[in-house]
Amino acid sequence: MKTSQIKSLLSEGWVQVLFSMTVQGNDSKKVDEAIRSQLNEIEKLGKVVESKISKPELMEESKNWYSQFSEIEIMLDNPDKIFDILLDYMINSVEIIAPDNLKVNSQTYQDRLNDLAIKFRETEKAVLYLSARNKILEKENKK
Numbered sequence: 001m002k003t004s005q006i007k008s009l010l011s012e013g014w015v016q017v018l019f020s021m022t023v024q025g026n027d028s029k030k031v032d033e034a035i036r037s038q039l040n041e042i043e044k045l046g047k048v049v050e051s052k053i054s055k056p057e058l059m060e061e062s063k064n065w066y067s068q069f070s071e072i073e074i075m076l077d078n079p080d081k082i083f084d085i086l087l088d089y090m091i092n093s094v095e096i097i098a099p100d101n102l103k104v105n106s107q108t109y110q111d112r113l114n115d116l117a118i119k120f121r122e123t124e125k126a127v128l129y130l131s132a133r134n135k136i137l138e139k140e141n142k143k
Contacts (some may be wrong), residue, residue, distance in 0.1 A: 001047065001048070001049045001050075001075070006049060006075065006098075009047065009075050010075075010098050010099060013077070014046075014047075014075045014076060014077050015075070015076045015078075015079045015082065015096065015098070015099065015102065016049065016073070016074075016075055016096070016097040016098040017073070017074055017075075017076060017082055017094060017095065017096055017097065018071060018072070018073045018074075018094070018095040018097055019042065019071065019072050019074070019085060019086075019089075019091050019093070019094055019095075020069065020070070020071045020091070020092045020093045021035065021038065021069070021070055021071075021089060021090045021091050021092050022035075022067055022068065022069050022070075022090065022092055023035040023038070023067070023068050023090060024059070024065065024066065024067045024068075025065075025066060026063065026064045026065055026066065027064075027066070028056035028058075028066045028068075029056075031056045031066045031067070031068050032055075032056050032068060035053060035068050035070050036053070038070075038089050038090065039051060039053065039070055039072055041089070042072055042074065042085055042089060043072070043074070045074070045076065045081055045084075045085065046074040046075050046076040046077065046081065047074065047075040048072065048073070048074050048075075049073040049074060049075060050071075050072075050073045051070070051071070051072045051073070052070060052071045052072075053068070053069075053070040053071075054068055054069045054070065055068070056068045073097070079102045079103070079104050080104065080105060080108040080112075082094060082096070083108065083109075083112035083115075084112075086112075087112065087115050087116065087119070
């Protein structure tokens with residue numbers, strides 16, 4: 001996308017954002033498919049400035065564990081979409097390139113913070129479950 005197009009969209013209230021994400025797994029083809037699928041879905045939410053994707057990289061040979069990284073710089077017509085993308089995809093980081101100041105609807109902000117709180121609770125629940133399961137396995141293993 002040309003600089004003039006970016007400036008035009010920014011003057012209309014669009015937001016320029018850079019997202020980075022990583023997908024990991026034990027099948028390099030599935031990892032590649034997953035990250036490409038996510039990029040394609042994100043691309044539909046705005047106008048892509050630039051998109052980059054690495055090749056799946058073998059991280060741990062003994063476990064056949066792969067990791068793949070991508071970045072997408074995108075123009076979004078609504079800053080609320082930043083929250084949606086952050087919560088729906090495996091986003092590592094978010095950089096709001098422009099504008100310097102955003103006006104976000106407080107209801108959207110409240111809804112996304114509640115979504116984030118739910119995700120925290122789900123993660124906490126999973127950790128507690130795995131911890132309890134581990135203790136049971138350790139007891140059984142001692143017998």
